[in-house]
Amino acid sequence: MCIQHVQLSWTVMLLLLPGVCSQWRVEYEQQQICALKGSSVLVPCSFYYPSRMKVQSVKWGHGDHIYLGPFMYDSESNNTSPRYQYVGDALHNCSLKIQEVEQSDAGKHAFRFTAGRAGGPVDGYTGSAGSRLEVADLTITVEGTDGDETPKEGDAVKLTCSNQCDVNGLSSFTWWKDGQLVHEGPVLHLSNISYTDSGNYSCSPNAQRRPTSEVIAIDVEYGPKNIWVSVRPSTDVDAGGSFGLVCSSTAKPAVEDYTWFKRGDSEVIVGNGPELNVVDVHLQDGGQYICRVTNKHGRLNSSVVTIKVKAYWPTFTRDALIIAAVATLTVTVTILFITRRCCKRKTRAPRIIRETERVEDAENAIYLPVFANVQSEAEGSTTEIVYAALDFNQKKSNMQQQADIEEDEDDDGVIYSTVLKKPAYMKQK
Numbered sequence: 001m002c003i004q005h006v007q008l009s010w011t012v013m014l015l016l017l018p019g020v021c022s023q024w025r026v027e028y029e030q031q032q033i034c035a036l037k038g039s040s041v042l043v044p045c046s047f048y049y050p051s052r053m054k055v056q057s058v059k060w061g062h063g064d065h066i067y068l069g070p071f072m073y074d075s076e077s078n079n080t081s082p083r084y085q086y087v088g089d090a091l092h093n094c095s096l097k098i099q100e101v102e103q104s105d106a107g108k109h110a111f112r113f114t115a116g117r118a119g120g121p122v123d124g125y126t127g128s129a130g131s132r133l134e135v136a137d138l139t140i141t142v143e144g145t146d147g148d149e150t151p152k153e154g155d156a157v158k159l160t161c162s163n164q165c166d167v168n169g170l171s172s173f174t175w176w177k178d179g180q181l182v183h184e185g186p187v188l189h190l191s192n193i194s195y196t197d198s199g200n201y202s203c204s205p206n207a208q209r210r211p212t213s214e215v216i217a218i219d220v221e222y223g224p225k226n227i228w229v230s231v232r233p234s235t236d237v238d239a240g241g242s243f244g245l246v247c248s249s250t251a252k253p254a255v256e257d258y259t260w261f262k263r264g265d266s267e268v269i270v271g272n273g274p275e276l277n278v279v280d281v282h283l284q285d286g287g288q289y290i291c292r293v294t295n296k297h298g299r300l301n302s303s304v305v306t307i308k309v310k311a312y313w314p315t316f317t318r319d320a321l322i323i324a325a326v327a328t329l330t331v332t333v334t335i336l337f338i339t340r341r342c343c344k345r346k347t348r349a350p351r352i353i354r355e356t357e358r359v360e361d362a363e364n365a366i367y368l369p370v371f372a373n374v375q376s377e378a379e380g381s382t383t384e385i386v387y388a389a390l391d392f393n394q395k396k397s398n399m400q401q402q403a404d405i406e407e408d409e410d411d412d413g414v415i416y417s418t419v420l421k422k423p424a425y426m427k428q429k
């Protein structure tokens with residue numbers, strides 16, 4: 001294989017072939033190298049050339065470009081990939097380090113160098129066997145869930161990070177959850193999982209590198225939680241008005257069934273669906289309401305919401321009531337007043353006895369003249385003396401009473417005088 005690279009005459013070549021081949025050569029430690037995507041990989045390499053020669057340049061080619069370039073690394077060019085680092089030297093170590101291996105790095109990588117004696121011609125040689133690079137992804141295997149079943153709260157899940165390369169010594173796996181480092185080591189155990197464990201999991205070859213594996217989404221399912229009921233407009237409702245209740249809860253999968261209960265002597269289902277609207281509220285619509293939510297992992301009751309319905313009178317009824325109340329009061333007061341007036345007259349007014357009347361107990365009666373204006377239609381006003389008798393049988397200590405009968409129209413024109421019983425002359429009659 002060295003023949004094509006070394007220009008020698010056939011005779012010299014035949015004579016020196018073993019020596020020449022041992023003088024120009026490149027040795028690759030590994031024909032096959034498996035590298036994880038995103039990791040860095042060392043391609044170990046050694047090279048040999050005739051003594052007293054000096055190495056002029058070193059290059060690494062990839063794929064079809066191992067003889068003429070363009071090269072992935074070239075000591076004679078500034079314009080090569082920064083991911084390719086020559087970690088060898090200008091003597092015999094031609095190792096190459098490839099950083100952040102990409103899928104496009106797969107394939108054969110070969111070393112080429114030029115060397116010559118001082119002042120002499122410079123020859124080049126390519127170690128065309130090369131090292132073949134295989135680029136692998138990290139894969140994650142999930143255990144603990146049966147088939148397609150998504151994990152639910154309380155389950156245990158085991159995630160294992162592995163690589164197709166089966167690279168020896170690659171034990172420093174790092175686990176990531178939503179971009180945060182969560183664990184180091186090839187296996188991630190999640191036990192008694194809760195919804196907080198939901199996330200996108202991936203692994204990488206080490207903690208310094210971002211995740212390079214496939215991404216496993218873990219979506220932990222759970223029964224309803226965080227239930228709350230909102231009331232609009234408020235828990236105090238006027239009869240005839242309306243109110244609405246809205247039930248909310250977090251659940252995975254989403255709540256499948258909403259049931260509204262009203263507590264009374266017995267519980268009754270008053271509605272389904274996330275909202276309960278009650279219009280034209282009656283007094284009996286007041287009470288305790290509960291929302292119950294259900295998904296396939298469980299059900300949950302809300303706390304009790306108490307609706308109070310206030311009796312409400314329409315305006316016209318209220319006015320009618322006020323008028324009725326005022327009327328009743330007026331009538332009552334009038335009746336009381338009249339009753340009082342009539343009784344007062346009975347107790348306070350002396351009995352008037354016309355002279356024409358016979359007085360039974362003449363001893364206790366006095367007759368006295370009073371002037372009365374008797375209205376006569378024909379002759380006009382005339383004055384005549386009329387006697388009136390006052391009966392003192394009624395128990396009165398003080399007869400100084402004003403007979404307030406002016407308003408009494410039955411006693412037309414009679415003038416009453418203040419009379420004291422005591423004076424003796426009055427008894428002469």
Ligand SMILES: *[C@@H]1O[C@H](CO)[C@@H](O)[C@H](O)[C@H]1NC(C)=O
Pocket residue numbers: 076077078
């Ligand atoms: C590489 O760059 C340096 C400075 O940037 C320059 O001096 C040198 O000539 C360049 N070499 C090549 C081969 O382009």
Ligand SMILES: *[C@@H]1O[C@H](CO)[C@@H](O)[C@H](O)[C@H]1NC(C)=O
Pocket residue numbers: 044046087088093094095
């Ligand atoms: C070549 O150099 C690399 C990096 O310095 C080193 O890891 C490797 O062991 C060396 N190879 C030999 C054969 O000495």
Ligand SMILES: *[C@@H]1O[C@H](CO)[C@@H](O)[C@H](O)[C@H]1NC(C)=O
Pocket residue numbers: 154192194
């Ligand atoms: C699982 O977690 C829940 C809440 O995080 C806790 O109440 C329960 O006791 C745990 N069960 C076990 C077996 O650890």
Ligand SMILES: *[C@@H]1O[C@H](CO)[C@@H](O)[C@H](O)[C@H]1NC(C)=O
Pocket residue numbers: 178198199200217
């Ligand atoms: C997980 O990845 C999916 C798909 O890229 C994305 O839609 C989702 O938001 C991610 N979840 C989290 C918690 O980042």
Ligand SMILES: *[C@@H]1O[C@H](CO)[C@@H](O)[C@H](O)[C@H]1NC(C)=O
Pocket residue numbers: 261267290292300301
């Ligand atoms: C939820 O509420 C319903 C109706 O009030 C009742 O029958 C049921 O027992 C309650 N369940 C729980 C777990 O409290």
